[in-house]
Amino acid sequence: MIEEPFVAGNSFIHRIDPRFRVVGAAVFSFPVALCHEFPSLFAALFFSLAAVLFSRLPLKTVFKRLILVNAFILLFWIILPLTYAGDKTIFIGPVPLSAEGILLAAKLTIKSNAILLALISFIATMTFATFGHSLSRLKMNKKLVFLLMITYRYIFVIFQEYQKILRSIKIRGFQPRTSMHTYKTFAYVIGMLLIKAADRADRVFDAMRCRGFKGKYYSLTDFDADAKSWVFISLVCGLTFGILLLEIFIHG
Amino acid sequence: MVNNSSIIKLKGIHFAYTDAAPILNNLYFTFFKGDKVGIIAPNGSGKTTLFHLIMGLIKPQAGDIELFGAIMKTEKDFAKVRHRIGLLFQDADDQLFCPTVLEDVAFGPLNMGKSRKEAIDISRRTLSFLGLSDFENRITFKLSGGEKKLVSLATILSMEPEALLLDEPLAGLDVKTRAVITRALTEMNISYIIISHNINFLETTTRKILTMRDGQLITDDQVHVHLHGHAHAHGDVPHNH
Numbered sequence: 001m002i003e004e005p006f007v008a009g010n011s012f013i014h015r016i017d018p019r020f021r022v023v024g025a026a027v028f029s030f031p032v033a034l035c036h037e038f039p040s041l042f043a044a045l046f047f048s049l050a051a052v053l054f055s056r057l058p059l060k061t062v063f064k065r066l067i068l069v070n071a072f073i074l075l076f077w078i079i080l081p082l083t084y085a086g087d088k089t090i091f092i093g094p095v096p097l098s099a100e101g102i103l104l105a106a107k108l109t110i111k112s113n114a115i116l117l118a119l120i121s122f123i124a125t126m127t128f129a130t131f132g133h134s135l136s137r138l139k140m141n142k143k144l145v146f147l148l149m150i151t152y153r154y155i156f157v158i159f160q161e162y163q164k165i166l167r168s169i170k171i172r173g174f175q176p177r178t179s180m181h182t183y184k185t186f187a188y189v190i191g192m193l194l195i196k197a198a199d200r201a202d203r204v205f206d207a208m209r210c211r212g213f214k215g216k217y218y219s220l221t222d223f224d225a226d227a228k229s230w231v232f233i234s235l236v237c238g239l240t241f242g243i244l245l246l247e248i249f250i251h252g
Numbered sequence: 253m254v255n256n257s258s259i260i261k262l263k264g265i266h267f268a269y270t271d272a273a274p275i276l277n278n279l280y281f282t283f284f285k286g287d288k289v290g291i292i293a294p295n296g297s298g299k300t301t302l303f304h305l306i307m308g309l310i311k312p313q314a315g316d317i318e319l320f321g322a323i324m325k326t327e328k329d330f331a332k333v334r335h336r337i338g339l340l341f342q343d344a345d346d347q348l349f350c351p352t353v354l355e356d357v358a359f360g361p362l363n364m365g366k367s368r369k370e371a372i373d374i375s376r377r378t379l380s381f382l383g384l385s386d387f388e389n390r391i392t393f394k395l396s397g398g399e400k401k402l403v404s405l406a407t408i409l410s411m412e413p414e415a416l417l418l419d420e421p422l423a424g425l426d427v428k429t430r431a432v433i434t435r436a437l438t439e440m441n442i443s444y445i446i447i448s449h450n451i452n453f454l455e456t457t458t459r460k461i462l463t464m465r466d467g468q469l470i471t472d473d474q475v476h477v478h479l480h481g482h483a484h485a486h487g488d489v490p491h492n493h
Contacts, residue, residue, distance in 0.1 A: 129351030203346040212363035
């Protein structure tokens with residue numbers, strides 16, 4: 001269910017120590033999220049596009065992922081021009097559109113795509129397991145990392161259980177309609193899923209206790225902070241700093 | 253046999269799930285080092301409950317549980333000796349929770365305080381013993397049912413327990429995986445209790461087969477389990493003729 005299409009690969013980015021990639025993604029994403037000026041935003045987009053090209057990822061798959069996020073951003077293109085308060089108003093027929101709203105939607109679009117592309121290039125190029133381990137090596141909150149890993153492990157099992165329930169109602173001729181029976185059935189499905197998930201959690205915890213779990217999660221992955229990882233992180237920091245300078249320079 | 257070689261000693265165990273008739277009733281059972289015991293009994297007769305009681309996952313309403321000569325009262329008591337008994341759960345998805353196979357197998361040894369290198373070494377040995385040498389970096393949830401079961405067994409064996417509790421280890425497995433498990437059990441010098449509905453399997457792997465009736469383990473000679481080749485309604489259940 002969770003596919004990792006970008007993990008296979010042996011580009012420059014793939015060979016960087018995962019911890020450095022996680023830090024790099026954070027260093028890049030937060031300042032870019034705060035940028036407002038078009039030149040700095042375009043610079044950021046250009047930078048992350050270059051990063052994706054450098055990771056030599058299947059561009060078609062990257063594009064598909066972008067569509068998913070941009071479908072969500074499309075909502076902003078509908079809502080912001082209609083609701084954003086501003087001086088300049090453009091009329092399309094009788095509908096007043098805020099020029100500031102349109103600009104803001106455009107900025108949001110560039111910003112999100114820049115950050116998303118950087119995440120695809122830096123983070124999606126490692127397995128989820130490696131990502132979790134990097135986080136734990138970076139001394140992120142242990143409980144949160146653990147929660148993330150367990151979620152990744154069991155979301156698949158819970159999804160299978162969901163499909164099992166769906167199949168079992170289908171083979172008995174269930175067809176969703178606008179009726180009390182349908183609502184009741186869906187309520188049962190969700191309820192059953194919650195119960196099963198809670199039950200599963202109990203059993204997993206029991207199994208962990210049987211193997212001496214004391215609240216600590218171990219990682220066996222070795223990370224190697226080599227020269228190219230340092231070059232990578234310096235590049236990311238330098239370019240991000242450049243984008244920030246550009247932003248400050250324009251903003252005044 | 254002398255008393256101190258008993259691994260498990262259950263005395264007058266009484267257990268009922270809330271609002272239900274007692275499932276275990278005044279149960280006595282002693283399990284010695286070197287014993288290889290099979291339990292074959294109808295569904296719902298309390299076999300799995302018995303295993304969970306032994307591991308301290310649930311608490312009996314009455315009776316004493318003694319493991320390795322010490323009475324177990326609190327979670328702390330159980331936590332101390334739990335790693336010396338390996339429980340194989342019915343559902344492998346309950347047992348495997350790490351992203352990769354090697355991490356899952358190393359989880360037990362690491363909890364026992366072994367160094368990373370020791371834990372990895374013993375995990376690799378265990379995996380190769382079960383014919384899973386290439387599985388180290390496989391993602392646990394992407395394994396097949398049979399592979400999951402074998403890896404679950406590896407996660408237990410890597411703790412080098414003195415006894416195994418196997419809850420229907422063959423259920424839902426293909427012939428090949430069954431053969432691997434049967435071979436592993438006969439090759440290892442380890443005590444174990446197996447719950448199974450498969451009498452052929454119990455005959456090859458165990459020396460004594462028990463059943464459960466009225467919330468008790470029946471150990472005396474009134475039940476003699478043997479293989480015979482005719483079919484009737486309760487062929488799976490030990491019975492007299």
